[in-house]
Amino acid sequence: MHTKPIPHAEAASAFLENKERVQWHDETLWFVRYKRDKIVNEIPEWEQLRDLASQIKDHTLSQLDQYLGQFEAAAIANGVTVHWAADAADHNRIVHSILAKHKAQKIVKSKSMLTEECHLNEYLETQGIEVVDTDLGERIVQLNKEMPSHIVLPAIHIKKEEVGEIFHQHLGTEKGASDPLYLALAAREHLRQKFLAADIAITGVNFAVAETGAIVVCTNEGNADLGAHLAKVHIACMGIEKLIPRTEHLSVFLRMLARNATGQNITAYSSHFRKPQPGSEMHIVIVDNGRTTQLGREAFRNSLKCIRCGACLNTCPVYRRSGGHSYHNATAGPIGAILAPNLDMRKNADLPFASTLCGSCTDVCPVKIDIHNQLYQWRQVLTQEGHVPAAKAAGMKVMAGVLASPARYSFAGKWARKLLRWFPSLALNKTFNPWAKQRDLPAPPKESFREWYQKNGGSK
Amino acid sequence: MSREKILAAVKQNKPAPVPLPEMLSFAYPVTDLTAAFTAAITKAGGATNIVKKGQPLTPAIKALFPDAQRIADFIEGDTTTNAALLQQPALLDVVVLKGQLGVAENGAIWVTDKDCVERVLPFITQHLVLVIDQPTLVGNMHQAYAVMGQQNPDYGVFIAGPSKTADIEQSLVIGAHGPRSMQVFIVEP
Numbered sequence: 255m256h257t258k259p260i261p262h263a264e265a266a267s268a269f270l271e272n273k274e275r276v277q278w279h280d281e282t283l284w285f286v287r288y289k290r291d292k293i294v295n296e297i298p299e300w301e302q303l304r305d306l307a308s309q310i311k312d313h314t315l316s317q318l319d320q321y322l323g324q325f326e327a328a329a330i331a332n333g334v335t336v337h338w339a340a341d342a343a344d345h346n347r348i349v350h351s352i353l354a355k356h357k358a359q360k361i362v363k364s365k366s367m368l369t370e371e372c373h374l375n376e377y378l379e380t381q382g383i384e385v386v387d388t389d390l391g392e393r394i395v396q397l398n399k400e401m402p403s404h405i406v407l408p409a410i411h412i413k414k415e416e417v418g419e420i421f422h423q424h425l426g427t428e429k430g431a432s433d434p435l436y437l438a439l440a441a442r443e444h445l446r447q448k449f450l451a452a453d454i455a456i457t458g459v460n461f462a463v464a465e466t467g468a469i470v471v472c473t474n475e476g477n478a479d480l481g482a483h484l485a486k487v488h489i490a491c492m493g494i495e496k497l498i499p500r501t502e503h504l505s506v507f508l509r510m511l512a513r514n515a516t517g518q519n520i521t522a523y524s525s526h527f528r529k530p531q532p533g534s535e536m537h538i539v540i541v542d543n544g545r546t547t548q549l550g551r552e553a554f555r556n557s558l559k560c561i562r563c564g565a566c567l568n569t570c571p572v573y574r575r576s577g578g579h580s581y582h583n584a585t586a587g588p589i590g591a592i593l594a595p596n597l598d599m600r601k602n603a604d605l606p607f608a609s610t611l612c613g614s615c616t617d618v619c620p621v622k623i624d625i626h627n628q629l630y631q632w633r634q635v636l637t638q639e640g641h642v643p644a645a646k647a648a649g650m651k652v653m654a655g656v657l658a659s660p661a662r663y664s665f666a667g668k669w670a671r672k673l674l675r676w677f678p679s680l681a682l683n684k685t686f687n688p689w690a691k692q693r694d695l696p697a698p699p700k701e702s703f704r705e706w707y708q709k710n711g712g713s714k
Numbered sequence: 715m716s717r718e719k720i721l722a723a724v725k726q727n728k729p730a731p732v733p734l735p736e737m738l739s740f741a742y743p744v745t746d747l748t749a750a751f752t753a754a755i756t757k758a759g760g761a762t763n764i765v766k767k768g769q770p771l772t773p774a775i776k777a778l779f780p781d782a783q784r785i786a787d788f789i790e791g792d793t794t795t796n797a798a799l800l801q802q803p804a805l806l807d808v809v810v811l812k813g814q815l816g817v818a819e820n821g822a823i824w825v826t827d828k829d830c831v832e833r834v835l836p837f838i839t840q841h842l843v844l845v846i847d848q849p850t851l852v853g854n855m856h857q858a859y860a861v862m863g864q865q866n867p868d869y870g871v872f873i874a875g876p877s878k879t880a881d882i883e884q885s886l887v888i889g890a891h892g893p894r895s896m897q898v899f900i901v902e903p
Contacts, residue, residue: 282884299740309735316732319724332868338717390890391881407881414883434885442891449891450804466866476837476877476892483834494720501866502737505855508872509820519754519820520855520874522892523837529868531833542720550727 258601262608265580266572267691279411280574286407287568289517290618297509306506308622311559314464314497315549321464321497322540328467329538332529339541342372345491348539349374349456350381352489358383358453362445364471364478365389366458367405367562368491368541370584371597374456385456386448388477390441397424403578405585406515406564411577445477455481459492459538460561461507465500468528469538472511472521479525487535490527494545495558507561510620515563548596553631557592559621566615566625572608581605588615592628595636603641606632667702674698739860742853747818748900751851754821758875759888760896767847767903775810775843778897782807782841788831789845796831803832809839813873815850816898817858822874823898824858826867833869837877842893844873848902 270276294300314321326336339345345368353361361378363369363385375385375396387396391408395401397420402408409417414432421427427440457478461470469490471478482488498507504524512518530536549555567573567587578586583594583602588609594602606629615625636642637650656666675698701709744750752762763774772790776782785791786799787810799806811830813823823844827833836842852858858872877892888894 285884298743299738302738302740306735306738309732312729312732313734316729318728319721322721322724338715338720340716340719344716388891389881390879394881407884409881410884414885417882434882435887437882438879438887438890442889445891446804468866474877475879475890477890479837479871480834480891483832483837494724499734501862501864502856502859505859506737509855516880519758520822520872522758522873522875522877524822524872524874526867526870528866528870531827531869540720542716542723546720546723546727549724549729552729555727555729 259582260580261604262576262580262582263604265582266576266608269577269580270575275413276575278413279577282410283568283574286516287565287618290514290565290568293513293517293519297513303506303510304620304622307510307561307620308559310498310503310506311621312556314499315495315555315558318494318497318549321499322494325462325464325467325497326540328465330467332467334467334530334536334538337537337539339539339543341543342541345369345372345539345541345543346374346377349489349491350378350383352487352537353378353383353454356453356487358487360448360451360453361385361456362388362448362452362454362477362481362485363456364458364473364481365392365408366456366491367402367584368458368493368543369456370402372491372541372543374491386445386452388445388448388481389473389475390438393441393445394420397421401579401584403586404564404567405562405587406567411579449477449480449484452481452485454487454489455485456489456491457482459490459496460511461498461504462492462496462538463499463501463504464497466528468501468526469496470504470508471525471527472508472523473525474518474522476523479523482525482527483531486533487537488527488530489537489539491539491541493541493543495560511561511563514565514618514620544597548593551596553635554592554596554628556623557589557596557625557628559623560589560593561621562589563620565618565620569614569618571610571612571614576608581608588625588629589623592623592625592632595632599636599639599641603636606630606636664702664704671698671700671702737856740854740856742819742857744818744853747851747853748848748902750818751816751821751900754817754819755875755896755898756821758821759878759886760821760875760898762898762900764900764902767901771810771845771899774899775808775897778843779808779841784808786810786835786839788812800832803834803838806835806839808841808843809835810843810845811836813844813846813850813898815852815858815861816846816900817853817855817872818851819854820874822855822858822872824862825871825873826865827869828867830869836871836873837892839893841895841897842873842876843897843899845899845901848900851900
């Protein structure tokens with residue numbers, strides 16, 4: 255965690271080496287985007303829903319302290335124990351203290367990007383506690399000792415033959431098996447035993463309703479519910495930005511979440527937990543971990559409106575062709591690239607540059623986060639704060655000088671055309687000019703348009 | 715204390731007040747809610763059976779699950795049998811429960827903890843049967859929450875189809891951790 259990760263561009267190069275896999279990854283995610291478009295277009299009021307969702311979140315953020323207080327009071331009145339965690343370490347300690355109090359050894363966890371962000375599993379491992387991730391995709395990456403590469407489709411980077419090999423090694427399935435049905439059923443049997451034996455279940459939270467103290471968790475597999483209802487203790491971990499004011503607001507978000515995420519009308523289960531099950535305990539851990547700092551950054555605060563649908567990942571041409579792991583952050587893709595620098599500028603300075611700024615992410619965002627605009631603004635902040643590699647910063651500085659002055663621009667153009675004719679390798683040399691790695695330059699023209707115009711028709 | 719620290723930071727860093735938008739009420743343009751509901755739940759991997767009020771469900775359920783040994787039917791089944799079956803919920807083949815309302819646009823059925831008997835039942839059973847009254851069908855989620863109003867059960871869940879996953883190469887597999895199938899009985903008045 256303390257060493258600087260492999261920069262995105264470098265990790266992406268490695269990912270791009272396997273052309274077949276890149277194409278498959280690209281096409282699979284684009285298909286999810288296609289399914290999303292298809293189902294979204296069935297809703298005539300989609301744009302109005304986006305406006306509403308965005309405004310509800312804007313409003314909530316503008317009174318977040320009151321809503322947090324209201325939520326806490328309601329949850330306590332419901333018999334839920336509420337905990338507050340300032341950062342990841344705090345969160346992990348709190349979860350561990352609940353496990354320790356119950357002497358829990360068998361823990362099941364459904365999908366929670368927050369616990370990934372806090373590295374909860376690794377922390378608990380150091381305390382001698384094993385957590386079993388129960389979402390099928392998460393279980394696959396957990397057995398393979400990896401992080402999820404996508405916030406909604408954690409194992410999207412893994413081929414079925416590889417899942418077969420992972421399950422053969424860990425679950426004893428037949429060697430060489432690659433049928434998704436066979437593999438998923440094997441995982442079902444394996445995880446059923448874990449659910450039935452679990453002492454404590456940990457879940458994430460999709461929405462937290464201030465007026466009732468209820469939390470809503472959405473899954474297709476039913477794993478959050480199986481865990482939470484079978485174990486004696488349910489711990490739900492949420493970031494402060496999960497709040498919405500009222501129950502009726504769920505209608506807006508539940509109409510959008512699954513449609514935008516996977517192209518389904520709604521997830522198979524949208525579970526509303528308000529009170530603990532009779533005879534059981536329920537805990538909610540409310541986590542900051544940099545979110546209040548982001549709230550204070552005017553240019554970036556509306557990233558906190560995110561409902562983690564993953565649509566910006568599916569649509570992003572850079573994500574689709576570089577894979578989630580190249581972002582070295584729990585949340586990958588465009589949304590990850592605007593959240594990560596807030597957590598650690600030095601470590602994540604490369605991520606806002608992993609974008610073409612095409613704006614597709616902004617177009618599909620259900621809560622209208624101006625993602626590509628924030629990527630652009632992060633680049634400026636990171637450069638000003640000195641987190642951009644010296645060569646890139648120096649190059650930008652030179653370019654800025656050249657582009658700001660017509661005389662310098664014209665002079666530079668003239669010499670570039672000459673030099674490129676004499677020494678074409680200057681631009682095509684891939685170590686000297688990383689931009690040329692996947693690109694070929696056309697032959698430089700003899701003259702610029704300006705020069706041609708002056709000769710051929712320029713009156714003055 | 716983290717609590718005070720977080721709340722103070724929010725207070726300091728939050729933007730100027732933004733008004734809460736008026737909740738718009740979106741009409742659902744389809745009149746045949748039963749057909750729309752059936753289409754939505756079928757797409758989600760479930761199926762519907764239309765029956766008349768008063769018509770017994772047990773024969774139809776037996777016909778749908780001819781091999782099922784352990785059927786916990788909380789609508790027509792007898793209490794003693796159900797109580798015995800509840801001793802080992804993990805062995806249940808079929809669970810039959812009442813649903814509060816159905817949403818035509820997405821095929822979701824609202825089931826509360828009271829309907830579930832035990833919260834885990836609709837998830838742990840191999841096959842789930844939900845029974846709803848046709849007049850409880852609503853168009854979309856806005857109408858569903860309007861009907862539910864402030865009832866706020868201790869626990870409630872919208873169930874839209876059997877449990878499923880597409881986590882292996884986006885191939886859809888029905889029956890992830892929960893039910894492998896879902897049958898809905900729509901009872902017409």
